[in-house]
Amino acid sequence: MITLITYQAGFGQLSFSPFCVKAMWLLQAADVEWKRDDCNDPRKYPKAKLPAIKDNGQIIGDSHSIQAHLESKGADFWGRADPAARAMGHALIRMAEEHIYFHILLDRWGNEKIWPIIREEYFAAIPALLRRPITGAIRKSTLKGMHAQGLGRFTPEERLRRIEPDLQAIHHVLGDDPFLLGDEPRLPDYSVAAMLGAIIASPLPTGLSERVANDPKLADYAKRVADRMAP
Numbered sequence: 001m002i003t004l005i006t007y008q009a010g011f012g013q014l015s016f017s018p019f020c021v022k023a024m025w026l027l028q029a030a031d032v033e034w035k036r037d038d039c040n041d042p043r044k045y046p047k048a049k050l051p052a053i054k055d056n057g058q059i060i061g062d063s064h065s066i067q068a069h070l071e072s073k074g075a076d077f078w079g080r081a082d083p084a085a086r087a088m089g090h091a092l093i094r095m096a097e098e099h100i101y102f103h104i105l106l107d108r109w110g111n112e113k114i115w116p117i118i119r120e121e122y123f124a125a126i127p128a129l130l131r132r133p134i135t136g137a138i139r140k141s142t143l144k145g146m147h148a149q150g151l152g153r154f155t156p157e158e159r160l161r162r163i164e165p166d167l168q169a170i171h172h173v174l175g176d177d178p179f180l181l182g183d184e185p186r187l188p189d190y191s192v193a194a195m196l197g198a199i200i201a202s203p204l205p206t207g208l209s210e211r212v213a214n215d216p217k218l219a220d221y222a223k224r225v226a227d228r229m230a231p
């Protein structure tokens with residue numbers, strides 16, 4: 001039995017973290033027995049991030065290493081996708097995880113109205129008196145990281161213009177298919193739909209959450225993947 005160390009469920013998602021949602025969908029697709037162990041302190045796990053899995057005493061962190069581990073045990077996340085489709089899928093995964101994700105982070109941590117909700121939901125386990133100072137420091141360091149990364153220097157309106165081509169790319173790749181690579185959910189769907197789901201699940205509307213939630217093709221796609229992959 002594999003144990004997934006994950007952030008808790010929230011905002012109608014299997015986890016606050018789209019990477020943890022992706023990991024759950026990988027485990028589902030791998031058709032292995034697994035259970036979740038909710039955790040809100042990633043510090044003792046690899047790279048001090050979640051998701052991570054425990055399998056036979058081995059701890060594996062990062063959704064890509066989890067993917068590789070499951071593949072080493074026989075999982076097939078690509079089906080009959082040819083090399084060109086896999087290359088396209090790989091690029092979509094990078095777009096979702098290395099660009100779209102940071103828009104989610106900024107919507108959650110950088111928005112003055114949403115931040116207090118995040119603080120109370122994510123960090124409910126920290127005693128109330130200590131919660132503000134501790135989470136204030138975590139927030140400061142997260143936003144400093146986003147400033148260094150670069151996206152943190154953009155206004156929400158600028159970010160909306162910047163993410164639009166990503167959303168259009170998802171539209172085009174989907175075409176008339178239910179999933180990115182055709183009739184079945186595959187590896188790129190686990191990243192892309194997890195990010196779209198997290199955007200739609202914003203605890204308060206933002207320009208980005210409204211953009212995606214009011215786009216029937218993207219919203220239906222995110223729900224379709226979540227429904228098909230539900231544990």
Ligand SMILES: N[C@@H](CCC(=O)N[C@@H](CS)C(=O)NCC(=O)O)C(=O)O
Pocket residue numbers: 017018019020042048049050051061062063064
């Ligand atoms: N590349 C990692 C990203 C995982 C990740 O960014 N996890 C975030 C939550 S969404 C995290 O644990 N952040 C804790 C921190 O940065 O301190 C993966 O694919 O699993």
